[in-house]
Amino acid sequence: MLQFLQLVASGIAQGCIYGLIALGFVLIYKATEAVSFAQGDLMMLGGFIGLATTVVMGLPFWIAFLATLIVMLLVGMLLERAVLRPLLGHPSFTVVMVTIGIGFLARGLVTMIPFWGTETHVLPVPYRDEIVRLGGEGADGGLILSMEHVVVIAVTALLMAVLYLLFKHTKIGIAMKATSQNQLAAFYMGIPVRRINMLVWGIAAAVAACAGLLLAPITFVHANMGFVGLKAFPAAVIGGFGSIPGALVGGLIIGVVEMLSGFYLPEGFKDIAAYVVVLIMLVVKPTGLFGENLSKRV
Amino acid sequence: MRFLFKTHYQQDIRLFKHGGQVFWYSALALALLAAPWLLPDYWVSQFVFIWIYAIVSLGLMLLIGFTGQVSIGHAAFLAMGAYTEGYLYSLGWPFALSLVFSALVAGITGIIVGLPALRVKGMYLAIATLAFGFIVEEAVTRADGITGGNSGMLVGSLEVFGLPIDSEQRMYYLCLFLLALVVLGVMNLLRSPTGRAFVAIRDSEISAQSMGINLAYYKTTAFALSAAITGIAGALYAHKLRFLSPEQFTFLQSIELLIILVVGGVGSIYGAIFGAAFWIIVQQLIVLAKDWLPPAIGQQTGLQPTIFGIILIAFILFEPMGLYGRWLKIRTYFQLFPFYRKGMFRRQKSYMKSERMK
Numbered sequence: 028m029l030q031f032l033q034l035v036a037s038g039i040a041q042g043c044i045y046g047l048i049a050l051g052f053v054l055i056y057k058a059t060e061a062v063s064f065a066q067g068d069l070m071m072l073g074g075f076i077g078l079a080t081t082v083v084m085g086l087p088f089w090i091a092f093l094a095t096l097i098v099m100l101l102v103g104m105l106l107e108r109a110v111l112r113p114l115l116g117h118p119s120f121t122v123v124m125v126t127i128g129i130g131f132l133a134r135g136l137v138t139m140i141p142f143w144g145t146e147t148h149v150l151p152v153p154y155r156d157e158i159v160r161l162g163g164e165g166a167d168g169g170l171i172l173s174m175e176h177v178v179v180i181a182v183t184a185l186l187m188a189v190l191y192l193l194f195k196h197t198k199i200g201i202a203m204k205a206t207s208q209n210q211l212a213a214f215y216m217g218i219p220v221r222r223i224n225m226l227v228w229g230i231a232a233a234v235a236a237c238a239g240l241l242l243a244p245i246t247f248v249h250a251n252m253g254f255v256g257l258k259a260f261p262a263a264v265i266g267g268f269g270s271i272p273g274a275l276v277g278g279l280i281i282g283v284v285e286m287l288s289g290f291y292l293p294e295g296f297k298d299i300a301a302y303v304v305v306l307i308m309l310v311v312k313p314t315g316l317f318g319e320n321l322s323k324r325v
Numbered sequence: 326m327r328f329l330f331k332t333h334y335q336q337d338i339r340l341f342k343h344g345g346q347v348f349w350y351s352a353l354a355l356a357l358l359a360a361p362w363l364l365p366d367y368w369v370s371q372f373v374f375i376w377i378y379a380i381v382s383l384g385l386m387l388l389i390g391f392t393g394q395v396s397i398g399h400a401a402f403l404a405m406g407a408y409t410e411g412y413l414y415s416l417g418w419p420f421a422l423s424l425v426f427s428a429l430v431a432g433i434t435g436i437i438v439g440l441p442a443l444r445v446k447g448m449y450l451a452i453a454t455l456a457f458g459f460i461v462e463e464a465v466t467r468a469d470g471i472t473g474g475n476s477g478m479l480v481g482s483l484e485v486f487g488l489p490i491d492s493e494q495r496m497y498y499l500c501l502f503l504l505a506l507v508v509l510g511v512m513n514l515l516r517s518p519t520g521r522a523f524v525a526i527r528d529s530e531i532s533a534q535s536m537g538i539n540l541a542y543y544k545t546t547a548f549a550l551s552a553a554i555t556g557i558a559g560a561l562y563a564h565k566l567r568f569l570s571p572e573q574f575t576f577l578q579s580i581e582l583l584i585i586l587v588v589g590g591v592g593s594i595y596g597a598i599f600g601a602a603f604w605i606i607v608q609q610l611i612v613l614a615k616d617w618l619p620p621a622i623g624q625q626t627g628l629q630p631t632i633f634g635i636i637l638i639a640f641i642l643f644e645p646m647g648l649y650g651r652w653l654k655i656r657t658y659f660q661l662f663p664f665y666r667k668g669m670f671r672r673q674k675s676y677m678k679s680e681r682m683k
Contacts, residue, residue, distance in 0.1 A: 138630070310441060
């Protein structure tokens, strides 16, 4: 039983990462109806920028964390302005392909940084190798969680709270909600739709960077860490593609299922568990847990 | 300039619209038939890859470009075809039979993958195919009794009706022949009611349905045909490389196929072939460029993804119709010679169309 709880706990931590990446997809999808395949690579970029700010520039970790988020916010906005905005009104397949291109470019460019890009790096975090015990004392007493996992869960919760407040109480958040519901109507009401879209891309990139920084102490920073992003698609679909809490719940489900199947099922199931779950979900309930109606206009 | 006066409906669906086309296509056919004698072996071998990739792209084009169903897991069908061929070949089946069987196996898998397409569309379908691609990749790795797992599978040299395909030249002719068959097949399909139904589904599912098109049937057919064509290419791929391992059929391979389509031009048969040729040639150019670039740049592993990323983004932003669109512009320029205008192919301003009900 304890073992089961232990697995669920680490599954939840991993699921938070999936959830954060999925959150990026969902934000972008809600605002612009485009699906970004670059989210995982933005996460990787975030990891590397975090590395640059902590190791090269020597900033304290939490300041570097904030600096990375701000840099990635700008990167996301720049991407929207330079690449995505000219494609406004194109079919979603085009946008998907362009984000795949961005992903390739990001991965290629990072790999080309001399002496750096091809290596695997350790992000020095202040909470490394610490352990948190929950419940009983002693060797076999309570639940043991590594500090890395606890920080992942805590920061995710914090981030969700911030986003919730942003969408609920700030003018800009409400403008984003309006834009995602009906762009034209929002435009007529005087909301600067383009700037809002730009900001959404920025926030999505920052959230991805946050996921990257949180994942870094667990899996290290390397150019291919962005492929984790592919498992965030199932997370987003399970939650329902247009739902922000859904993304997190989907992520958690994927994380836990993956952990459990890695332990209880034969070897190999861990890697495809997420995809099996999403296929079942698509057959049973294509709109996802919190999804809206899928019907399409003619 | 040429004016076609149509006096019969049959003229609309002719394969060759006028004598000029017959002449130029015959010339092209002759050039392609002569190529293996004139080119060095290395380039003949690259051409074989182009033909194989062209077959795959045609399969994918049928699905994405003509039926509007996005698949991000097409490498799975390639794997199905390749491994079926490899396995049947090791059992000693004749090539003609095992090729058909590979296409069948891939096609049946296509039907299975197409099933979610009946309920989901757009991005959801893409993610379903993505998931399927990963599952097949893992299955291929684990089923090491048949596929050899991670250590790979060796495929013997080919023999067609008693004729050993032991040189690049013979492989070239075999692949070219099959490509020609597939191109003709797809062209014929597209002028048949089935093909028209595909295009109608692409343009608007609801309109197609209102016109009495059975969405379930045609979507499944599209998936099956696309997968079967990809399976044929997979079989050739197996014999070309003579070694199969799961790393050849990853998610990245599926993405490469999509890039080929976008670079070639989505929605045209030319596009599939142009894209495949471009893809192979660019890869060769990168290999060549590595030799004379300074080693600090040339030896970078990141060079290839960077170039692919730039090419992909540049094509989408500046030439959304791909190489085919460029070809169309050049051809029109010469056809209309002094009268070509700059804005001729300018797209109409388009606005975001919502897929939501609200």
